[in-house]
Amino acid sequence: MNNQGLIGAISKSLSQLFSKPFRSVLWKSIGLTIALFIGFWFVLQAAHATFLAPLLADYAWVSTMLAWVLGAGLIIGMGFLIAPVTSVFAGVFLDEIADEVEGRHYPHDPKGVPLSLSQSIGITARFLGLVVIGNLIALALVLFLGLGVLTFFLLNGYLLGREYFQFAALRHRPMDEVTALQQRHGGEIFLAGLAIAAVLTIPIVNFLTPLFAGALMVHIYKGIEAKSG
DSSP states (O other), X not given: OOHHHHHHHHHHHXXXXXXXXXXXXXXXXXXXXXXXXXXXXXXXXXXXXXXXXXXXXXXXXXXXXXXXXXXHHHHHHHHHHHHHHHHHHHGGGHHHHHHHHHHHHOTTSOOOOOOOHHHHHHHHHHHHHXXXXXXXXXXXXXXXXXXXXXXXXXXXXXXXXXXXXXXXXXXXXXXXXXXXXXXXXXXXXXXXXXXHXXXXXXXXXXXXXXXXXXXXXXXXXXXXXXXXX
């Protein structure tokens, strides 16, 4: 797919972002993300009250400062992770997005087969691990070296491109063929991943990342499939 094809795929994806099926996936994934962070906050508070506060009973100021540091760290971490984690949760519902895109833009092509529950969970779990570890590295680079912005952009471009393409392609091909396509068209997939990463870096708009990425990679896969025959 050339640049014109990528721009066309981006345009088609943006045109569907606010359709009813897309909004349904967005609200479900945001709700799960918020519930996760609320749960994590309570875990941190419970750990502090149960283990750290008693140990620092004679140094109340240290305990208070530590509580503030944990709270600030969680807020900063949320700024980096809330959109990627939303994307992870949205992965469970991405077949709804793919069905909508294929039905509207490729009605005469063979319909994709929804991934099995084990495949969806496997991809989502692997993606969660990669995104969390990668973005924690980026966060560390921001805090200590000032290099995190570029790292965040490139890393998420690679991870998001690879995982979302795999999702779109697995609906039509077995894993060995998907891997071969990724190897032959890695540059195109990475460029599409950078477009996804660009959306991911825009506050508020980044909540739309999973919708945009799922739709975009269906178009990218279809373009590669047509070119590959």
